[in-house]
Amino acid sequence: MRPTALARSRFSIEPDQLEAGSFAAEAVAGLTKIPKRLPPKFFYDSTGSDLFERITALPEYYPTRCELSILRERADEIAALIPSGAALIEFGSGSSMKTRTLLDAARDLAAYVPVDISAEFLDAQAANLRQEYPSIAMLPVAADFGTAFYLPEAVADMPRAGFFPGSTIGNLEPPEAAVFLRQAGKILGTGAVFVVGVDLIKDEKVLNKAYNDSAGVTAAFNRNLLVRMNRELGADFDLASFEHHAFFNRELHRIEMHLASLKRQRVQVAGAHVTFRVGETIHTENSYKYTIESLQCLARSVGWTPLNVWTDSKKYFSVHVLKFTGEAVRRPQQ
Ligand code: TRP
Numbered sequence: 001m002r003p004t005a006l007a008r009s010r011f012s013i014e015p016d017q018l019e020a021g022s023f024a025a026e027a028v029a030g031l032t033k034i035p036k037r038l039p040p041k042f043f044y045d046s047t048g049s050d051l052f053e054r055i056t057a058l059p060e061y062y063p064t065r066c067e068l069s070i071l072r073e074r075a076d077e078i079a080a081l082i083p084s085g086a087a088l089i090e091f092g093s094g095s096s097m098k099t100r101t102l103l104d105a106a107r108d109l110a111a112y113v114p115v116d117i118s119a120e121f122l123d124a125q126a127a128n129l130r131q132e133y134p135s136i137a138m139l140p141v142a143a144d145f146g147t148a149f150y151l152p153e154a155v156a157d158m159p160r161a162g163f164f165p166g167s168t169i170g171n172l173e174p175p176e177a178a179v180f181l182r183q184a185g186k187i188l189g190t191g192a193v194f195v196v197g198v199d200l201i202k203d204e205k206v207l208n209k210a211y212n213d214s215a216g217v218t219a220a221f222n223r224n225l226l227v228r229m230n231r232e233l234g235a236d237f238d239l240a241s242f243e244h245h246a247f248f249n250r251e252l253h254r255i256e257m258h259l260a261s262l263k264r265q266r267v268q269v270a271g272a273h274v275t276f277r278v279g280e281t282i283h284t285e286n287s288y289k290y291t292i293e294s295l296q297c298l299a300r301s302v303g304w305t306p307l308n309v310w311t312d313s314k315k316y317f318s319v320h321v322l323k324f325t326g327e328a329v330r331r332p333q334q
Pocket of ligand 1: 063167168211
């Protein structure tokens with residue numbers, strides 16, 4: 001139940017009384033910045049996760065299909081770069097279809113370690129995979145894959161392979177992507193390989209259509225943030241007066257997603273008053289696009305050596321295999 005009474009009572013809470021890191025605190029902080037923004041992590045409640053699943057099946061949304069086709073076609077070549085007896089560590093394990101291509105191809109994997117913030121999701125996924133791959137130890141880790149986390153003890157002596165599909169790396173600012181890659185290298189260790197899916201810079205029309213589908217699913221996904229704030233924070237966004245606005249920013253080589261106000265208006269969110277000019281937007285997400293070279297350059301700068309890279313026939317998407325030649329950190333002795 002989402003009690004309106006509770007939500008309403010929040011109107012009287014002063015912004016500085018909001019619990020640090022909560023949806024309310026982060027929403028108010030983002031909406032009172034110039035330009036306004038909201039952290040993309042709040043996209044993924046259960047409605048948002050369902051909408052995202054639907055995005056990946058849209059005719060205009062090419063990344064999922066392209067990546068899957070590369071993984072299927074190149075599974076043997078990719079698997080050949082994964083040492084035998086390795087542990088496969090997936091950063092943010094949302095995509096079991098993609099994972100299966102590697103679990104099937106890399107026959108002698110010893111362990112699979114999905115790392116995801118949602119423990120519930122992880123347990124369900126691990127239970128399914130356990131049935132299908134009885135010889136691979138399923139060792140889920142509930143953690144934010146962007147932070148430092150320790151691998152399970154059981155994989156301490158195994159060679160490691162990382163997996164980071166979905167061009168999720170593109171949802172980080174490039175300097176954050178470098179920090180992420182360095183951190184992943186430290187966790188996976190020297191000599192580890194990393195299979196990374198990265199969307200490529202291409203014809204703007206193709207990019208723009210992918211984030212402006214005709215069925216309006218991406219728009220609904222974006223606006224779900226407003227729906228959530230209304231329901232969970234007692235906000236009073238008039239949904240009809242905000243529009244999904246997504247476009248390729250050529251100079252910054254990224255798709256930007258915004259929610260644009262169609263009129264001048266004032267909205268209340270968790271005790272804060274937020275005013276909008278006509279056309280003013282809330283910036284909700286970026287999806288950076290790379291060239292093969294720009295991604296490899298970023299990877300090299302933080303200790304990863306490119307081993308190989310494949311694209312689909314249209315060169316829309318790339319799957320990289322990198323090897324960590326930088327320095328690893330070891331788990332402290334207990
Ligand atoms: N990383 C993918 C991309 O940027 C998937 C994704 C993340 C996405 N957030 C999104 C897709 C928001 C559409 C809208 O394309």
